[in-house]
Amino acid sequence: MRILVGAKRVVDANVKVRVKADNSNVDIEHSKMSLNPFDENAIEEASKLKEAGIATEIIAVSIGNAKCIDTLRTALARGCDRAILVETNEVIEPLFVAKIFKEIVLKEKPDLILLGKQAIDDDANQVGQMLAGMLDYPQSTFISSLEIIDGKIRTVREIDNGTETLEVTLPAVLTADLYLNEPRFIKLPQLMLAKKKIIETIQLTDLNIEQRPTTRLLKAVDGEIKKKCTFIDSVDELVDILKVNKVI
Amino acid sequence: MKILVITPKIENSINTNLLHVFDAVTQLSGKCDVLVLGYQLDDLANQIAKYKVVTQVLKLDNVALEHILVENIAKQIAEITKKYTHVLVAADSFGKNLLPRVAGILELGQISEVSKIISPNIYQKFIYAGNVLIEVESVEDIKLLTIRTSNFMENTQLSETSALITTIEYTNAISDKIKFVTNKVEEKAVDLSSAKVVVTGGRSLGSADAFDSHIRALAKHLSAGVGATRAAVEAGYVHNDCQVGQTGKVVAPNVYLAFGVSGAVQHIAGMKDSRTVIAVNIDQTAPIFEHANYGMVADLFEVIPQLLHALHK
Ligand SMILES: Cc1cc2nc3c(=O)[nH]c(=O)nc-3n(C[C@H](O)[C@H](O)[C@H](O)COP(=O)(O)OP(=O)(O)OC[C@H]3O[C@@H](n4cnc5c(N)ncnc54)[C@H](O)[C@@H]3O)c2cc1C
Ligand SMILES: Nc1ncnc2c1ncn2[C@@H]1O[C@H](COP(=O)(O)O)[C@@H](O)[C@H]1O
Numbered sequence: 203m204r205i206l207v208g209a210k211r212v213v214d215a216n217v218k219v220r221v222k223a224d225n226s227n228v229d230i231e232h233s234k235m236s237l238n239p240f241d242e243n244a245i246e247e248a249s250k251l252k253e254a255g256i257a258t259e260i261i262a263v264s265i266g267n268a269k270c271i272d273t274l275r276t277a278l279a280r281g282c283d284r285a286i287l288v289e290t291n292e293v294i295e296p297l298f299v300a301k302i303f304k305e306i307v308l309k310e311k312p313d314l315i316l317l318g319k320q321a322i323d324d325d326a327n328q329v330g331q332m333l334a335g336m337l338d339y340p341q342s343t344f345i346s347s348l349e350i351i352d353g354k355i356r357t358v359r360e361i362d363n364g365t366e367t368l369e370v371t372l373p374a375v376l377t378a379d380l381y382l383n384e385p386r387f388i389k390l391p392q393l394m395l396a397k398k399k400i401i402e403t404i405q406l407t408d409l410n411i412e413q414r415p416t417t418r419l420l421k422a423v424d425g426e427i428k429k430k431c432t433f434i435d436s437v438d439e440l441v442d443i444l445k446v447n448k449v450i
Numbered sequence: 451m452k453i454l455v456i457t458p459k460i461e462n463s464i465n466t467n468l469l470h471v472f473d474a475v476t477q478l479s480g481k482c483d484v485l486v487l488g489y490q491l492d493d494l495a496n497q498i499a500k501y502k503v504v505t506q507v508l509k510l511d512n513v514a515l516e517h518i519l520v521e522n523i524a525k526q527i528a529e530i531t532k533k534y535t536h537v538l539v540a541a542d543s544f545g546k547n548l549l550p551r552v553a554g555i556l557e558l559g560q561i562s563e564v565s566k567i568i569s570p571n572i573y574q575k576f577i578y579a580g581n582v583l584i585e586v587e588s589v590e591d592i593k594l595l596t597i598r599t600s601n602f603m604e605n606t607q608l609s610e611t612s613a614l615i616t617t618i619e620y621t622n623a624i625s626d627k628i629k630f631v632t633n634k635v636e637e638k639a640v641d642l643s644s645a646k647v648v649v650t651g652g653r654s655l656g657s658a659d660a661f662d663s664h665i666r667a668l669a670k671h672l673s674a675g676v677g678a679t680r681a682a683v684e685a686g687y688v689h690n691d692c693q694v695g696q697t698g699k700v701v702a703p704n705v706y707l708a709f710g711v712s713g714a715v716q717h718i719a720g721m722k723d724s725r726t727v728i729a730v731n732i733d734q735t736a737p738i739f740e741h742a743n744y745g746m747v748a749d750l751f752e753v754i755p756q757l758l759h760a761l762h763k
Contacts, residue, residue, distance in 0.1 A: 218715060219578040228582055296550070297559045325577055325696065326562050328550035331520075335554025340521050340628040343547050346690065356631065360690050361543040362699075363638065367631040368519070374627070380680070380697060381690055416559025418587040425576050425583035426715075427722060431729075431745045437756040440728070443744055447705050447726050449647050449672050450761065 203257045203372070205248045206312035207282065208303070209264040210238040211273040212323045221422040228422055235269070237276045240318025242385040243378040247348060248316055249281030250383065256350055259283050261310060265302055267291050271401060278396035279388045285399070290406035292413075296324070300332035301411050307337060312373065314355070319344050319377040330377035340370045346381040451479045451570055454534040456527065457498070458518050458544050459488030464497050466644040467540035469606055470599035472503045474538055477567035477602075481505045482538070485530060485618075487523060489516040495615050502607040505614075512620035517633070520548050521625035528555040530618070531592060536570070541596035542643070553594050560594040561586065563700075565601035579696040580719030599643065600702035600723060636689050638676075645675030648703045648724070650694060653681035654710035654732075654750065661687035664754045665709065671761050677701065679717050695720035709750040713738030 213219055214236040222229045237245075251257040262277035262285040264270040274285040288302050307315060320327035334341035342357040346365070349356045359366045360379050370376070434440060444450045453475055457468045468484075475482045483506045484498050491511040499507045508530070514522055531537050531552060539545035541563045553560035565583075566574035572587045573595065588595075642648065649672065651665035661682065669676045677699075678692040694701055696719040706724035710731060711717060718741050721727070729742035730753050739745040746753065 213578065215579075215716070219581045221582055228578065295559060297553065297557065300554055301557075320697065322696070323578060325579070327546050328553070328560055328562060331547060331550035332554030332560075335524060335551035336557070340625060341547075341551065342628075344543065359543075361633075362643070363641075363691060364634045364636040364689070366633040369629040369631050371627040379690075381683075416588065416590050417561065418589060419584060420572065420587055421585040423583050425578075425580050426718075428740045429727065429743055431739045431742045433739075433745045433747065435746070437753060437760055440744075440746065440753070440757060441760050443726075443728060444672070444705070449674075449705050 203251065203314060204259045204261070204310070204312045205251065205257050205314045205316055206261050206263060206307065206310060207241065207244050207248050207277070208317040208329070209241050209245070209262045209273050209277040209285070210318070210321050211235050211264060211266050211270045212238045212321055215239055215322055221424055225421050225423055227419060235273070237273050238318050238321050240320060240322070240378050240380065241277075242280065243380060243382045244316040244318050245277055245280045245282060246383045246385040247378060252281060261286065261312065263288065263303065263306055265290065265294055265299055265406070274401050275393075275396050276388070278399045279392040280385070283399065285401045287401055287403045288406050288409065289403055295416055296326045296328040297332060297416055298411065298413050299329045300336060302406070302409060303329065303333050304336050305409050305411065307333075314372060315375045317375070317377050319379055330375050334375040337375070339373055339375050341375045342368050342370050343377040344379045345376055346379050348376065348382070451536065452534045453478060453482035453536040453538065454485055454531065455482045456485045456487070456537065456539045456545075456548070459486060459491055459494050462493055464494070466604060466641070467542055467599045468498070469604040470602040471538050471540050471597050472501060472605035473602035474564070474567055474597045475503050476605055478536060478570060483508055485510060485527070487515050487518055489513050496612070499612040499615055500608050501605075502609040503605060507613055507615045508618050509615055510618045510620060514620065514624050517630040518544070519625065519628055519630060520551050521628050523622050524548065524551045524555060526620070526622035528552050531556065531594075534592060536593045536595065538595050538597055541598050545596045549594055549596055556592070558590050558592055558594060559588065560596070561588055562596050563598040564595045565598045576719070579715050580722060581715060598700055600700045636691055639670065640673060640675045642675035642677060642692060642701060643699055645701070646703050647672050647674035647705045647707070648677045648694070648701055648721075649674045649707045649709070650677030650679070650711055650721070651682055651687070651709050652679040652711040653685060655682060655687055658687045664750065667758060668754055671758065674707075675701070675703070677721075679711055708738055708742070709754065711738050712736050713741060
């Protein structure tokens with residue numbers, strides 16, 4: 203089984219993102235960047251399948267600027283065998299990320315495409331489903347477990363009031379929830395090994411993809427609203443607050 | 451403007467998420483068609499037809515949709531979608547799974563988790579775990595929107611006359627590439643997403659037993675939904691579907707009670723629109739207090755038993 207995984211470079215989860223003074227966009231130029239946490243889960247699961255002798259090759263894909271090479275090195279250290287950078291300095295919307303993935307799928311013909319359920323910057327939660335729709339592949343999204351049974355993949359999905367178990371036939375698209383696994387800690391030898399692995403760079407302009415904006419960003423403002431906290435000392439006061447708010 | 455709202459049959463009654471989407475319809479223009487999907491829909495279609503915002507109910511009723519798999523419905527929905535300018539669905543696990551697939555088939559952009567309608571083509575939504583609020587314009591001919599229900603009211607206005615119910619023939623091929631195996635429903639006394647009061651516990655509860663005897667016990671007393679931080683879910687105190695936050699549920703109850711919650715941005719993203727927030731944390735510098743109306747610097751293992759005792763009186 204050959205697996206294609208997504209490796210998006212995003213602002214680190216611990217960074218508090220601020221907007222530019224003119225409210226035109228976010229200000230992330232000097233922010234610490236990381237591999238999207240959900241992609242870590244996807245890569246971890248692919249690596250486990252390889253260790254179990256089920257997967258034969260894991261290919262990581264990142265779409266973005268030249269700095270995504272760092273992100274791909276991390277993906278390689280986490281167990282991917284080779285990587286593809288689709289280089290562009292533009293911000294690519296999920297629809298076109300999916301189209302780019304489609305092109306790569308047609309070229310690489312993986313059996314399984316394992317993406318994160320969402321990127322923690324745009325919080326879109328779209329690419330996997332869009333790609334599955336474009337390829338007419340089955341999809342299982344927000345998965346928290348995966349098992350191979352008779353060549354099919356049995357997945358448990360996290361849904362609103364519990365879980366749903368689906369069996370998908372390959373080729374398929376899966377998207378990882380954070381509960382899929384616990385990404386391993388990478389050590390120096392793996393990082394050293396990753397330096398020897400191959401990263402192929404494709405210019406986005408060399409792919410035959412017609413891009414158009416589907417949205418226009420009009421304004422970005424600080425989304426954090428702080429409240430004025432009144433401190434109380436006793437449970438009696440707490441009971442009073444619950445009464446005033448008609449909880450009891 | 452022609453608006454379509456899509457809703458699945460989950461139970462035989464109206465899903466409250468649909469009522470929140472109706473509010474978004476009202477903000478857009480006022481009227482919509484509702485496409486209801488599932489098996490044995492007569493009852494549900496009749497209930498939906500009574501709402502004032504509904505002009506027509508499209509009933510797609512087939513045994514193949516008893517458990518809805520997007521592979522068995524997305525292509526047909528993509529075709530139906532072409533007759534509309536706006537397609538709205540709640541940003542719940544059904545909507546998030548379906549609408550981007552439809553968008554992929556149509557090669558159209560999609561906007562996730564709309565929190566406010568500014569104009570027919572301009573919307574507000576959060577990005578970066580709620581750190582940033584943006585106004586975004588869709589330039590697509592068909593706007594495909596998932597609606598963050600907690601930012602919209604429930605529109606329960608009924609009409610004196612029922613809307614027309616039209617049966618749509620099921621034409622989508624059934625995929626042999628995917629099979630529904632089973633589902634597991636976590637029984638809940640109160641639905642978290644629509645709860646008026648939410649009681650949330652964090653990592654510091656220490657065990658599933660302590661979570662039950664403190665957080666769940668208090669929630670039961672207050673008829674509240676049970677929430678949890680990711681740390682509490684990861685520690686195994688409670689199931690994932692109780693997680694509140696960037697990657698869990700977004701809630702906006704009248705009262706949100708947070709016990710032993712530090713207030714990480716990813717958690718705040720899921721509860722910051724709550725009207726009144728009450729936080730109990732042993733650490734006076736915990737960020738949660740910056741997002742609380744009332745704070746108590748105290749040990750939750752002392753506060754909750756005392757509170758339960760006071761409520762028993
Ligand atoms: C990509 C990503 C997505 C995430 N998504 C989510 C999400 O959706 N939801 C979410 O919640 N988190 C999410 N997180 C995790 C988040 O960053 C925090 O780690 C998490 O919210 C912390 O949970 P906590 O407050 O229970 O634990 P901690 O941060 O460990 O805080 C425990 C708190 O309990 C207090 N405390 C300890 N003992 C007591 C006591 N006896 N009485 C009272 N207070 C006490 C402490 O002072 C402390 O403030 C995400 C993280 C990432 C990277
Ligand atoms: N620029 C990108 N490069 C690589 N993978 C991406 C990119 N954008 C999105 N993805 C993949 O798609 C998933 C979902 O992203 P989104 O739909 O944007 O929330 C991510 O977790 C990645 O696996």
